[in-house]
Structures are given as structure tokens and as C-alpha cells.
Amino acid sequence: QVQLVQSGAEVKRPGASVKVSCKASGYSFTRYYIHWVRQAPGQGIEWMGMINPSAGGTSYAQKLQGRLTMTRDTSTRTVYMELSSLRSDDTAVYYCASHSGNYYDAFDIWGQGTMVTVSS
Amino acid sequence: QSVLTQPPSVSGAPGQRVTISCTGSSSNIGAGYDVHWYQQLPGTAPKLLIYGDSNRPSGVPDRFSGSKSGTSASLAITGLQAEDEAEYYCQSYVSSLSGSLVVFGGGTKVTVL
Numbered sequence: 001q002v003q004l005v006q007s008g009a010e011v012k013r014p015g016a017s018v019k020v021s022c023k024a025s026g027y028s029f030t031r032y033y034i035h036w037v038r039q040a041p042g043q044g045i046e047w048m049g050m051i052n053p054s055a056g057g058t059s060y061a062q063k064l065q066g067r068l069t070m071t072r073d074t075s076t077r078t079v080y081m082e083l084s085s086l087r088s089d090d091t092a093v094y095y096c097a098s099h100s101g102n103y104y105d106a107f108d109i110w111g112q113g114t115m116v117t118v119s120s
Numbered sequence: 121q122s123v124l125t126q127p128p129s130v131s132g133a134p135g136q137r138v139t140i141s142c143t144g145s146s147s148n149i150g151a152g153y154d155v156h157w158y159q160q161l162p163g164t165a166p167k168l169l170i171y172g173d174s175n176r177p178s179g180v181p182d183r184f185s186g187s188k189s190g191t192s193a194s195l196a197i198t199g200l201q202a203e204d205e206a207e208y209y210c211q212s213y214v215s216s217l218s219g220s221l222v223v224f225g226g227g228t229k230v231t232v233l
Contacts, residue, residue, distance in 0.1 A: 061221070
């Protein structure tokens with residue numbers, strides 16, 4: 001079964017860091033980029049960045065440069081998204097997403113989402 | 121402020137046709153990049169609805185259709201059903217020094233009256 005499974009919800013203090021994992025199964029993990037997007041409560045979808053699971057190369061949204069780090073572990077087919085210097089407006093559901101190759105490069109594989117709450 | 125502009129909401133009675141616009145610019149949709157559409161039900165991850173401007177993945181009903189012209193794209197739902205009440209997002213790309221980056225519209229809430 002093709003799926004991305006994310007780690008569980010997190011509650012963090014302002015200024016802390018959070019690291020969310022996304023484990024792939026059922027498809028060729030190293031073939032397609034894995035992307036991260038987030039959705040603040042009641043808001044739209046914001047693209048954060050992407051990682052090449054094969055070579056490890058990354059591209060990040062400009063507004064998150066300097067706070068965002070994406071890494072991968074090919075042995076466990078897992079990618080990680082770490083966001084540092086957390087602020088209250090980082091409170092959101094974070095999703096990883098990828099493509100199977102069947103539908104151009106549209107995101108047809110999604111994780112279940114991870115709620116990250118930033119609160120003092 | 122999203123790079124792609126969508127109306128915040130549209131509504132229609134069951135059986136009617138509704139359309140959702142997605143307006144971009146010459147640096148994204150107008151540059152020839154594909155437009156994809158997603159449906160998001162409350163509390164769930166987005167689901168791919170239309171890919172490559174006008175193609176439906178397997179399992180998506182044919183009452184959903186997509187089109188693109190110039191710097192804009194549209195999603196049409198014909199024969200609106202209660203289960204279509206959801207949030208809809210368009211997605212495309214913009215070129216940058218590090219390659220093509222992903223951009224989303226702000227989302228459109230479809231209400232079935």
C-alpha cells in the first residue's frame with residue numbers, strides 16, 4: 001500500500017524547535033521528491049519546501065530560509081522536517097506529500113498530517 | 121497573500137454547475153506550468169482531483185473538470201452533490217534560481233445549498 005505516515009502531534013514553546021518525520025512505504029522512495037506543506041487553523045495551504053530522497057538536495061520557501069531543515073534517512077525510507085525558532089504563527093498542521101509518477105508531478109500521496117502547536 | 125488567487129467561496133444548489141477560478145501571472149500559470157486541483161474535506165489531507173490542467177485521476181467522478189487559458193485556470197463541478205461541499209485548492213509552479221517551486225491558491229469553500 002502506497003502511503004506516507006507521519007509522527008504524532010507536538011506542543012512546543014516559542015523559540016524551541018520541532019522535528020516531524022514522514023515514513024514512506026509501497027512505492028519507490030528515492031525516485032520522487034517529498035514536499036512539506038503546512039496549514040494554519042482555518043487558513044490555506046502553504047508550501048514549505050522539498051527534498052530529493054535520493055541525493056538529499058533541498059529547496060525551501062524563501063520566508064522559511066534559515067529556520068527550516070529537511071533531511072532524509074534512506075535506510076528507513078524516512079524524511080524529516082525540522083523548524084527552529086518557533087513562533088505562535090507556526091501553529092499549523094504539517095503535511096508531507098509526494099507523487100507516484102502516475103499523475104505528472106501532482107501530489108497524489110499525502111501523509112495524515114501532524115499538528116504542531118506553539119504556545120507558552 | 122497567496123500567489124494564485126481564488127474566490128473565497130462559491131455556492132450552488134444540488135444539481136447545479138459551479139466554477140472556481142484560479143488566477144496567476146506570467147511567472148506561474150502563464151509560463152505554461154501545469155495546474156493541479158485538490159479537494160479537502162474538514163480534518164483530512166487534501167486529495168488530488170485534477171492534474172495537468174484537465175486530467176482526472178482514476179476514481180474521480182467525471183462531474184469534475186478542469187481547464188486553463190492564459191494566466192488562469194478553472195475547476196468546474198457539474199451536477200453538484202452534497203458530498204462536494206469542501207475546500208478546493210489550485211496548485212502550480214513558479215520558476216526560481218533553485219528550480220521550479222510550488223505555489224498554491226488561497227482556497228475556495230464550496231457550499232451546497
